[in-house]
Every structure is written in structure tokens, then in C-alpha cells.
Amino acid sequence: MQDILFDFISKYVSLTEEEKNTILSLDIFRSIKKGTTLLKEGQKSKDSYFVLKGCIRTYYVLDGEEKTTAFYTEMEVLTPPCVISKTPSEYYVSCIEDTILTVSNSDMEMEINRKFPKFETLCKILSEELLAKQQIDFDEFKTSSPEKRYLNLIQKRPELIQRVPQHQLASYLGVKPQSLSRLRARIVGKNKG
Amino acid sequence: MQDILFDFISKYVSLTEEEKNTILSLDIFRSIKKGTTLLKEGQKSKDSYFVLKGCIRTYYVLDGEEKTTAFYTEMEVLTPPCVISKTPSEYYVSCIEDTILTVSNSDMEMEINRKFPKFETLCKILSEELLAKQQIDFDEFKTSSPEKRYLNLIQKRPELIQRVPQHQLASYLGVKPQSLSRLRARIVGKNKG
């Protein structure tokens, strides 16, 4: 399990055994049951998550309705905005499958950065990459219709459509569950006739 | 003009005179005329921009149509995704006003990072903050109707509505120019009766 993390890190910076041991000594690996909530609206938190196996989602509760805005699966990192802004969280984070992840807080991060400055480089590269990736995702969302977004998702993350309940996918795509149902029926119809 | 940049940086890390002089020696300040294109689709670039005065926008050309996805105004930073991915740019960047900005490339950045490691900390903090901010923007976009997005924009960046042509604002809000016109008329109507 640790190897997945180390392989991931090694893509960005090389790691010595000493550094690996320091990371392991922090005891950051967690097994979480499906349905568990990791972060609630209004809570303060310093925790970042790296998903090794499984899936977590972020969602808001607006007018009593859940609005799912993101899914994080294998090899993806989530640092909730409240960790950066140091304000109470605006949203929930929960596991939609049994999930294995690492939980690291900003204190631990600072501690590692102090011992191994190259860790700061890793964090910089990672957040720059994530920012660029998310800019493109946002641009695609803005310039596409709901139907195009769904077709785009089939291309880019086909497994997500299998793993995730439709009504959560719907708000992720910016539409109501009924509209997603209809839109899918429309696509199937097109492929037939 | 330099002071604006140094004040901005000082919010994140303290700067010595030596460091300031090193930055100044790089000759990064540029005055750009309205309408100038800074980056074209298909071009490779290593340049990041920090807007001191004026406004730049990013836009795609899809099916012969311009799709504006972002505006960067005073005190905002843009590192185009192509700089991170090291691939040809998918979009254009151009000035929609006479603009004063800094242009810094990744080689210069590495040079400074080598001399002053605290610069790496600055970059890390900046991109983490930008990532968090953009996550929230994206979430708000997903969970709002076009009308709500427009009302939200009036709250958050009222000056933008004055500075920017409507048809560019429209694609920024994810609708056609005609829909933005209609939507605005609808809002005015509501406030009357």
C-alpha cells in the first residue's frame, strides 16, 4: 500500500530510504468504510487526502439538497479550500466506497518541509499541476452543454459513471437527476436512429 | 510600479533589498497596448503574467467562435496550463485594455528559486491559494443557474461588468450573448415589478 504512495511521489522527486521512513513514521494510512464522512460543513480542518483505493466526493447542502461537485479516485489529491483559507468548511467530504487513503495535516507537512526541503518542491509542482488541470476542466465545463459534458466524461473518466450514483453524477455535470436521465436516453436514441 | 509587485510578494514572504534588486535586474515589467495578443493557440510558452494594471483575458476559438473563459485584472496571476504541461497552448491570451504586467518565464523562476529558496515557498503558497479559490469558483459555477452566476459576479467583481464587452462576459458565464442580454432584462424587470 505504501508503495503506491512512494511510486506517486517518485514521479516528481526522488526519495531516500530515510525520507520514506520519516513519512511512514507519521502513520498517515487509513482504511475508511463506505459512507463515512471525513469533513462536515462548518468544521475546521487541516487535513489533506490522497486516495490510494476507493472514491471520495465533495458536496454542498444548498436549500436542503446535496450538490456534488467533485469525485476523487485512485492517485488523486484533495486539499479542501478550508484548509488553505483556515475558515470553516463550506462543504462535506465523504467516502462513497470503502476507501484507503492517506490523511496528512498542514503541521505534518511543515515538519517534513523543514527536514526535507525537496518536499516543498513536490508540493509546489503538485499544486501547479492541479491548478493547470482544473483550469482546463473548468474551461471545458464553461464551453460545453450538459450533453457534451457527459460525453466528455465518458471519454475521460468512464469508470466514474459505473462507480457513482446517477443523482450525484448529475450535479457534478451541473444538471438535475431527471435531466441526466433524459439526456442519456437522448444519446442512446441518437446512436440507434 | 515595482512597489505594487513587492507589496504583493510581501504579503506572503519578506523581501531583502538584495532580493528586490535581483528581481528588478530581470527586467520583467512590460507595458502592453490594448488588443495585443500575448499567447496564441498552438504556441509553446514558458511565460507567466502578473497584472499590475489593466486586464487580460483567455479565450478559445471553437468552431470559429471565441469562447472567453477568464479575465485577469489587477493583482492577479496567470500561468497558462501549456506552461505547466509543456505542450502547445489550447487558447489565446490577449489584453483587453492597455495593460502593465510582469512577464516571467520558468527559467527565471528556477534561477531565483536557486538563489532564494524562500521563493519556492512563495510559489507554493500562491498556487495552493489559487487552486483553492478556483475550486470554489468552479463549485459555484456548477451549482448555479446562469442568472445566479451573473448576480454572483455583480457581487464579487462588479467592475468587470463595466470593463468587459458583454459578449465576452457571456461565454465567461457559460451562455450566449443573446441569453445574457435577455437574462439582464429579466433581472431589471424583476426589480421593477
Next chain:
DNA sequence: TTCATTTCTTAACTTAAGTGAACAATTTAA
């Protein structure tokens, strides 16, 4: 200044998404 271009608005019509409700299928919990 004048002409051409760009920008913005309005309108009529088409298409698709939102809404409320019903129902079947599936999952969860007692």
C-alpha cells in the same frame, strides 16, 4: 467625417433543462 465593423438588444421560434409527480427497482435497516 464617413463608412464599415463590431457590439448589443429584441423578437419569434426551437430545443433542452427545471419542476412536480408517479412508479418501479434497488438498497438498507429493523
Next chain:
DNA sequence: TTAAATTGTTCACTTAAGTTAAGAAATGAA
């Protein structure tokens, strides 16, 4: 195992966005 809750689909109806077109207003260039 059964009842309750959740989930997904369909339908009729409403509302809003996309499309096409026309014309007015503003802008820019010759």
C-alpha cells in the same frame, strides 16, 4: 423477511437557453 428509504426513470408542463435574423448603437479606421 419485510417495510422503509433511496435511487433511477418517465411524463406532462413550465421556464429558460439556443438559434436565426434584423436592426440600432457604438466603435474604429480610412
